[in-house]
Amino acid sequence: MPEIKPFKGIRYNLNKIKNLADVITQPYDQITDEMEKEYKKRSPYSFVNLVLTHYADGHNRAQEYENAKKCVQEWLRDGIFIQDEEESIYPYFQEFSIEGKNYIRKGFICRVKLEELGKGNILPHEKTLSKPKEDRLNLTRITKKDFEPVFLLYTDPKNLVMDTIEESCQKPPLIDVKDDRDITHKLWRITDKNVITEIASLLKDAIFVIADGHHRYETAFNYLSELGEVGPEHPANYKMVTLVNIQDPGLVILPTHRLIMNLKNFQIQDFLEKAKEFFDVKRVDKKALSNLLKSEKMYTFAFYSKQDSYLLKLKDLKPMGRLLPERSNEYRSLDVAILHTLLIENVLGIKPERIEEHVRYQRGIDETMKRVDSGEFQFAFLMNPTRPEQVRDVATKRERMPQKSTDFYPKLISGLVFYDISG
Structure with missing residues (x-):
């Protein structure tokens, strides 16, 4: 004790x-x-x-x-x-x-x-x-x-x-x-x-x-x-x-957003079509993006580029069970785990060992958008914060969360x- x-x-x-x-x-x-x-x-x-x-x-x-x-x-x-x-x-x-x-x-x-x-x-x-x-x-x-x-x-x-x-x-x-x-x-x-x-x-x-x-x-x-x-x-x-x-x-806990770079031949429409396997995709006004994302609470992400912005809402948690059978339900329910497993690894094809070549991390939605608008990055995934009780629940299962899951x-x-x- x-x-x-x-x-x-x-x-x-x-x-x-x-x-x-x-x-x-x-x-x-x-x-x-x-x-x-x-x-x-x-x-x-x-x-x-x-x-x-x-x-x-x-x-x-x-x-x-x-x-x-x-x-x-x-x-x-x-x-x-x-x-x-x-x-x-x-x-x-x-x-x-x-x-x-x-x-x-x-x-x-x-x-x-x-x-x-x-x-x-x-x-x-x-x-x-x-x-x-x-x-x-x-x-x-x-x-x-x-x-x-x-x-x-x-x-x-x-x-x-x-x-x-x-x-x-x-x-x-x-x-x-x-x-x-x-x-x-x-x-x-x-x-x-x-x-x-x-x-x-x-x-x-x-x-x-x-x-x-x-x-x-x-x-x-x-x-x-x-x-x-x-x-x-x-x-x-x-x-x-x-x-x-x-x-x-x-x-x-503040969210840490993901900035994406160095993807050759990236096409937004191809990405959206692949994402539809796992997510309901809705085009939204950039000015409303932040509030819409916050209102969804869980299992929803925003895609932001210079041209367009979309809300991606998970259809079902079942693919997480199929792709991460060794993980607990608590881990598979984390937004950050869903983002990396389904969008970054499966839809974009960025494997964990190559993540440093393509992904950077940023606090604050406005700052994240500015770095995309400047041309420094191709696009960003915006997300809601991990909740404190999720940190406890995953830790209690003796599991460790993905990198940059929390920003206390x-x-x-x-x-x-x-x-x-x-x-």
């Missing part, structure tokens, strides 16, 4: 860092070289010095790892960072808006005992890549710090956990900061052992599904395995996580609190 514990978090000293917005960053895997330069311009104490960037060629990673170690040691020595004296959990709320609608995503940061992914109560929902894991493992070995949480989902239909937590969030937060994407991040601290014990008890039989941070979780587990025999209280037995209720009204928004900001695993 999952074991939740508080920890003595390390945070920026707000007496030394007057504007926290100058030092917090997006998660490492979102940070480009350009973003890194901008972060370092804002402050010499930017958290980017510790989490580094999305792994890319052209970096002297060995030197960057050593610099991260040096920074964290010096900033602790000089009081830029302070460590809480009491073990705590940290309620973490994010306030944001999408298309004029306001949301608050409510979670809390704690540590959870590591277990092999997919073998117990902590489940993945997507596959990982070896290069990012190697990069994060090297950083962990050298710094012996857990800088960024894994984003986990749990199921709590009655919202008992967050109701308990919110009773301790009546005072102003420790941190209240707006980032450069207009998202407000609020952090509190709970030290009351009775409250922490109650929360741990409420989640003692829970299943946790990783929303974001698969590489970070596997890195933590690999690091623990590498250490060998350590005592049960060694801090590396645990991973810092942010837990969010899957029923939380602020839990938002917003990302967890980095630099609010971190965890010492040096022991």
